[in-house]
Amino acid sequence: MSWGALYFYYKCPKCGKLFKYATDLFTEFGDAFGNCPDCDTPGTYLKEGARTPDDLLYEEVE
Amino acid sequence: MDKNLKNKTIITAAVTGAWPKKENNPNVPMTPAEIADDVYACWKAGAAVAHLHMRDDEGNGTMSADKFRETVNLIKTKYPDCDIILNLTTSGDIHADDESRMAHIKELKPEMASYDCGSMNWLNSGLFLNSPKFLEECGMLFQETNTKPEIEAFDPGMIGNAAYYLKKGVLKAPLHFQLCMGCANGIAGTMKNLVFMKETMDSLCPGSTWSCFGVGHSAMEMMYGAVAMGGHIRVGMEDNVMYAKGVLADSNAQFVERARRVIEEFGREVATPDEARQILGLK
Numbered sequence: 552m553s554w555g556a557l558y559f560y561y562k563c564p565k566c567g568k569l570f571k572y573a574t575d576l577f578t579e580f581g582d583a584f585g586n587c588p589d590c591d592t593p594g595t596y597l598k599e600g601a602r603t604p605d606d607l608l609y610e611e612v613e
Numbered sequence: 614m615d616k617n618l619k620n621k622t623i624i625t626a627a628v629t630g631a632w633p634k635k636e637n638n639p640n641v642p643m644t645p646a647e648i649a650d651d652v653y654a655c656w657k658a659g660a661a662v663a664h665l666h667m668r669d670d671e672g673n674g675t676m677s678a679d680k681f682r683e684t685v686n687l688i689k690t691k692y693p694d695c696d697i698i699l700n701l702t703t704s705g706d707i708h709a710d711d712e713s714r715m716a717h718i719k720e721l722k723p724e725m726a727s728y729d730c731g732s733m734n735w736l737n738s739g740l741f742l743n744s745p746k747f748l749e750e751c752g753m754l755f756q757e758t759n760t761k762p763e764i765e766a767f768d769p770g771m772i773g774n775a776a777y778y779l780k781k782g783v784l785k786a787p788l789h790f791q792l793c794m795g796c797a798n799g800i801a802g803t804m805k806n807l808v809f810m811k812e813t814m815d816s817l818c819p820g821s822t823w824s825c826f827g828v829g830h831s832a833m834e835m836m837y838g839a840v841a842m843g844g845h846i847r848v849g850m851e852d853n854v855m856y857a858k859g860v861l862a863d864s865n866a867q868f869v870e871r872a873r874r875v876i877e878e879f880g881r882e883v884a885t886p887d888e889a890r891q892i893l894g895l896k
Contacts, residue, residue, distance in 0.1 A: 552666070552674075552704040552729065552765075553852045554632045554736055556829030557797030573829050575801035601736055601797070602854060604636040611858055613830040 555601040560609055561594030563587035570594065571609040580612075588612045618892050621884035622876045623845035625662040625791075625824060626655035628865045630851025631674030631705050638854035638861045643668045645680060649687035651865045655849070656697040658869035661889035662725065663688075663697050664763070666705045666851065676709040681717040696886045698895065700725035700763055703751060707739050711747045715754055724895050726755065727791070728762035730778070731771040734798045748774075752783035761895055763824075765791045767799030769813045776817040788818050789893055791847060792825035794835050802831025807838045822893060826852045836872060840879050845892075848872050 556573040563570070568589055577584055585594050588610060628651045633641045642651040645667075652663040667680035681701060688695060701723045703714045718726055728751060735741040755762050762784060766772045778784040792810045795802030800810065807825060814821055824845035827835030832853050839846045848868035856862040856871075873883050884892060 552631050552702055552727070552741070553627070553793055553796050553826070553828055554630070555852065555854070556795055556831075557736055558829075573795075574797055575795050575829075575831070578801070599737070601632060602637050606637070607859065607861075611830065613858075 557599060557601055558606075558609075559585065559599050560597045560603065561585055561587075562597055563590065563592055564595050565592040566590050569609045570612050571606070572612050576613065615891060618884070618888055620881050621888050621892060622840060622881045623662060623824065623884045623889045623892060624660045624869055624872050624876070625664055625700065625845070625847040626652065626660035626865055626869055627664040627826070627847055627849035627851035628652060628655065629668065630666050633850055633854045634672050638850060640862060640864055641850050641854065642865070643672050645684040645687055648684050649691060652688055652697060653692045653695050654864065654866040655869045656695050656886075658866045659873040659883045660869045661698060661884050661886045662700050664700045664702065664727065664847065664849070664851065666702045674706040676705050676713045676717070678713070678717040678720055681721060685721055685723075698725055698886050698889055699723050700727065702727045704729050704741070704743070704765075707735050707741050711744075711750065714747070715751060718754055718758055718760060722758040723760055724890075725761045725763050725893070727765050728752065728755070729765045729767075729771075730774045731767070733767060736797050748778060749783050752778055756785065759896055761789060761893055763789055763791050765793050766810065766814075767793045767796055769800065769810060772810065772813045772817055779818060786818070786820060787894060788821040790814055790818075790821055790823040792823060794825055794827040795831040796828055802827035802829070802835050804834060804838050807835060807842070811842060811844070828852050836875060840876055840881065846872055846876075
């Protein structure tokens, strides 16, 4: 039984962008995990989940 | 192994799993009829194995023997030409008790069934329990029903646990592993980790066959990696509801069709169900 990737969902407090990071990328991104992919501002954590129903609203950062 | 089988790659289709719902992707099959239709479409596209989960009437994962029976019967009666290997889950609901996780195996005696070789936290919100008692009973049951265990390993420790049960006689060689890459709280889906998992398997359980899948962003990397390393592959909406970044999958068969293209472009061939039976040592 698998359950997909677990994501942290964020909103950028500067530009308003919605984005998400898979939690298995902690090591790859390090301190930049959770930063906005457009303006590099640390995102505001909103929620976590495995592809929540509004998942497509959030850009996946990888 | 027959030398003609060494260039064959088995595609397993995991069509529904326990977690995605229509709200995640409207094309996820939920009912026995939808699951049976998807299995047939995947077989036509090249899948040799179908890994089956069931859903209750609300769409939640269930270990209902009635649902398994209905689905298996539908596949056999509606599609009598379909010789796909049925691989039934024993882990379709994290709240199910041990008895209900094995009841459908006792009744239906499938050719294959999953065997999750350890416990872990489920999405940081629940427990995915596979106790020593359950694993021992399940392993012995599989021997009685002549069911080949597909050992799902979410981290290297689970491979070590499989070696333990192999030594104890609960599992019989040669083993077949499903390396589950990128699931939350399991090993991350990277090539370095896939190589490590395979090397761990080769050293602890030599002679084993293996397959793998990656969830989320690691899906393609794990598929290409498995093909390049001589493994087999699993695809389907249990593991990924997205076909590509930002694109929902149209169907499970779409994943199988892509897997076939990858295998053939690499210069390998897709195994038929009967070839898969020989590779996996099914009787």
